[in-house]
Every structure is written in structure tokens, then in C-alpha cells.
Amino acid sequence: MSSAVTNPKDPRPSAAGAKTPKPVAAGAAAGSTGPGAPQAGRGLGAKIFSGSALVSVLSVLVALIVGALLIVVTDKRVIEASSYFFGRPGDTLSAAWDAVSTAYGALIKGATFDPSVSDLAGRFGIFETLTQATPLILTGLAVTVAFRAGLFNIGGMGQLIAGATAAAWVGFTFHLPAVIHLPLVILAGFLGGAVWGGFVGWLKARTGAHEVIVTIMLNNIALFFLLFLLRGAFKAPGGNQPVSAPVADTAMFPHLLGSEFRLNWAFVMAILAVVFVWWFIERSTFGLKIRAIGANPAAARTAGMVVSRGYILAMVIAGGMAGLAGAGQISGTERTLDDNIAGQLGFDAITVALLGRSTPWGTFWAAILFGAFRAGGQAMSVQADVSIDIVLVVQSLIVLFIAAPPLIKAMFGLERSARAEKKSSRKAAKAA
Numbered sequence: 276m277s278s279a280v281t282n283p284k285d286p287r288p289s290a291a292g293a294k295t296p297k298p299v300a301a302g303a304a305a306g307s308t309g310p311g312a313p314q315a316g317r318g319l320g321a322k323i324f325s326g327s328a329l330v331s332v333l334s335v336l337v338a339l340i341v342g343a344l345l346i347v348v349t350d351k352r353v354i355e356a357s358s359y360f361f362g363r364p365g366d367t368l369s370a371a372w373d374a375v376s377t378a379y380g381a382l383i384k385g386a387t388f389d390p391s392v393s394d395l396a397g398r399f400g401i402f403e404t405l406t407q408a409t410p411l412i413l414t415g416l417a418v419t420v421a422f423r424a425g426l427f428n429i430g431g432m433g434q435l436i437a438g439a440t441a442a443a444w445v446g447f448t449f450h451l452p453a454v455i456h457l458p459l460v461i462l463a464g465f466l467g468g469a470v471w472g473g474f475v476g477w478l479k480a481r482t483g484a485h486e487v488i489v490t491i492m493l494n495n496i497a498l499f500f501l502l503f504l505l506r507g508a509f510k511a512p513g514g515n516q517p518v519s520a521p522v523a524d525t526a527m528f529p530h531l532l533g534s535e536f537r538l539n540w541a542f543v544m545a546i547l548a549v550v551f552v553w554w555f556i557e558r559s560t561f562g563l564k565i566r567a568i569g570a571n572p573a574a575a576r577t578a579g580m581v582v583s584r585g586y587i588l589a590m591v592i593a594g595g596m597a598g599l600a601g602a603g604q605i606s607g608t609e610r611t612l613d614d615n616i617a618g619q620l621g622f623d624a625i626t627v628a629l630l631g632r633s634t635p636w637g638t639f640w641a642a643i644l645f646g647a648f649r650a651g652g653q654a655m656s657v658q659a660d661v662s663i664d665i666v667l668v669v670q671s672l673i674v675l676f677i678a679a680p681p682l683i684k685a686m687f688g689l690e691r692s693a694r695a696e697k698k699s700s701r702k703a704a705k706a707a
Contacts, residue, residue, distance in 0.1 A: 350371070355370075385658075412549065413599050421593045428590070434471045453524075468596070505517035528544075568582050
């Protein structure tokens with residue numbers, strides 16, 4: 276029996292001992308990654324009621340129920356009525372229902388439409404919801420793109436600050452016609468965030484540095500560098516506070532529905548960004564490679580893809596999305612740059628992306644929901660005398676339940692249903 280002769284200096288396996296790599300299934304290599312990635316060929320209803328999407332819906336539902344319980348146990352009328360619960364239980368139940376319905380009613384009306392409010396801006400709360408959702412959409416996309424490449428981008432804060440800083444500098448330094456000035460501000464915001472995010476991807480590709488550690492460090496660097504600028508080169512002339520000069524009128528996004536509402540064309544920019552990210556991830560060749568890298572880097576490398584290049588590209592796009600959020604803040608609603616320009620947007624974006632199951636349109640609708648929480652929370656606090664912290668608790672619970680799918684599945688028996696469905700499918704396959 277003949278044996279293959281191998282060259283000890285040749286690292287390739289011999290013909291006799293070579294193992295042909297197993298082909299990667301299309302759904303694994305080219306499929307989506309991240310939490311609850313969509314499955315190809317499924318209809319809208321199937322996607323909504325699939326395990327991952329259903330967990331998102333149920334997470335919001337359970338969070339709202341827990342929030343309702345907190346409203347009940349802290350409401351003064353309910354506490355008073357509970358003192359004689361065994362004598363007249365109906366009073367306690369009625370007070371509990373009134374407390375929850377009033378609070379959530381005010382939340383919904385404040386986020387959509389409230390005919391009882393006299394001023395126009397307060398009456399049409401839906402426009403404030405969209406305004407609040409705009410930066411969440413863009414920062415959520417920053418997390419989503421990274422997720423699909425197998426990266427956890429928690430650097431939205433730093434990338435937004437970098438984009439806002441670049442956009443503000445272009446906005447108050449130059450005085451150009453609006454048709455030139457505003458596009459330059461948008462471009463500067465995108466490039467600022469892209470550079471900040473791309474550096475993370477470059478470190479990941481070249482040194483293997485974990486993106487979570489790097490982005491946390493870069494968040495602080497961006498914030499302290501911004502403070503340095505606001506106390507020096509960017510400080511408004513004659514001002515005592517660390518606030519920049521306002522950007523020029525020609526660098527501002529026009530209002531979409533008149534000056535009564537804060538909603539501006541940055542929201543349209545956010546929608547265009549969603550369309551672009553959807554096309555990039557789901558339809559472009561680069562998106563196919565990024566999804567393959569996120570699904571299985573080793574298999575993607577075996578297929579000839581340059582994994583390091585995919586990491587860099589994904590983080591450049593992700594950082595650019597967060598940078599656009601910074602530009603939208605500066606030229607849309609804030610006009611001046613301060614050290615609170617990012618707020619909690621970078622971290623809320625993680626929740627939005629998780630709730631949206633790492634898909635562009637899922638992220639869009641999740642951001643709308645959180646924008647409604649922000650817009651309606653104020654109305655709930657004023658009209659129902661309920662602490663706005665309840666909204667923060669609900670948001671935090673959504674994060675908790677999204678991060679622990681087994682908990683939701685156990686609460687609603689989804690695991691048992693899935694096992695029963697698989698068992699019946701196996702029986703049907705055997706019978707066939």
C-alpha cells in the first residue's frame with residue numbers, strides 16, 4: 276500500500292491526509308447574526324411570532340405590567356383604599372385601575388395626541404416622539420451594524436461626541452450658503468464618528484484588542500477632550516460656562532412642520548440612514564461578508580474573506596451612524612455644544628438595538644418606542660402625578676428581559692411549545 280510523501284517544510288497537509296473543509300451553509304455564512312437575526316424566506320407574520328421577535332414583544336409587555344404594579348403600590352389613593360381592603364375590596368381595585376389607566380393614558384397621549392392641551396406643540400406629542408427618537412435611531416444603527424459583524428459596540432457615546440464636535444466646529448467656524456454648509460456639517464459629523472469607530476476596528480483587526488474595553492476607554496477620552504475644547508478653543512466668546520458658540524443658521528436643519536415643533540429634517544436623515552444600513556447589510560457584497568464574519572469568522576477566513584477588513588469596515592459604518600446622531604443633535608435641536616451632548620444616548624442605543632433584534636427596521640421601531648417613553652414620560656409625571664422614574668424602570672426592565680430570553684420563555688411556556696413543535700416535526704418526518 277502506497278503512502279503519500281510529505282515535505283516537512285511544507286505546512287500544507289498531504290493529499291492522503293488532507294481534509295476538505297466542509298461547505299458553510301448559506302444561512303450560516305451569509306445569514307444574519309446578532310440577537311434574533313431574521314431568517315430568509317419568512318413572511319412578516321412568521322418573523323413577528325418567531326421566538327426572538329416574540330421575546331422582544333413579551334419583554335415590553337412584562338415590563339409594562341411590572342411598571343403598572345409599581346404605580347399601584349406607590350399611589351396614595353390605592354394605599355388609602357387598601358387599609359380597608361377586606362371590608363370593601365372593590366375600592367382598592369377601582370383605585371388601582373384608575374392609577375394605572377391614568378398614568379399610562381397620560382403616557383400614550385403625551386407621546387401621540389392629547390386634545391386637552393391648548394398649545395399646538397403639546398397637543399401633537401407624536402412629533403416630539405419622533406424628535407426624541409431621531410438620535411436613538413442613528414445610535415441604535417451604530418450598535419446594530421457592529422452586532423452583525425460579531426462586535427459589541429458600546430462606544431456610541433464617544434462616537435457621537437466625536438461627530439458632534441466635528442459638526443459643531445464646521446457649523447460655527449464657516450459661514451457658507453445653506454446648500455453647502457449643512458451638507459458639510461453632516462459630512463463632518465459622519466467622518467468624526469467614523470474615525471472614532473474605525474480606530475476601534477483597526478485595533479481589533481491589528482492587535483486583537485477587545486472592542487468593549489477599547490470603546491469604554493475611548494468614551495472617556497472623547498468626553499474629556501470635549502471638556503478641554505469647551506474650556507478653551509470652542510468656548511463661546513464672553514461666556515463663563517463650558518459651552519460652544521452656536522452654529523450658524525445656515526448649518527441648521529430646517530423644521531419639518533414649522534417652528535412650533537422641534538421635529539426637523541434630521542429625522543428624514545435618520546430614515547435614509549436606516550434604508551442605507553438595510554441595503555448595506557442585506558443586499559450589498561460587503562454586507563454579505565460582514566454577516567459571514569459575524570456568523571463564523573473562521574469559516575469566513577476559510578472562504579477567503581479578510582476578517583480584519585470586515586471589522587474595520589463595520590466599525591467605520593457604525594461610528595459614522597453615531598456621528599450622524601451627533602450632527603443631528605448639533606444642527607437639529609441643540610445648536611450649541613456642551614459636555615452633555617450625548618447624555619445617555621450611547622447606552623440607550625444598546626437597548627434599542629437589542630429590542631430591534633439587530634435589524635435596521637427593528638431598531639427603527641424600537642427607537643420610536645423609546646422616543647414615546649421619553650416624550651410621554653413628562654406628560655405622565657405632570658398629569659398623573661407619577662414619577663418619571665417609572666419610565667426609566669420600565670426601560671431598565673426591558674433591558675433585563677431582553678438580556679435573559681430564557682426567563683421570558685419560561686414565563687410564557689415558549690420552550691415547551693418549541694419542544695413540542697420539534698417533536699411533532701420529527702414524527703411527521705419519520706412518517707413521511
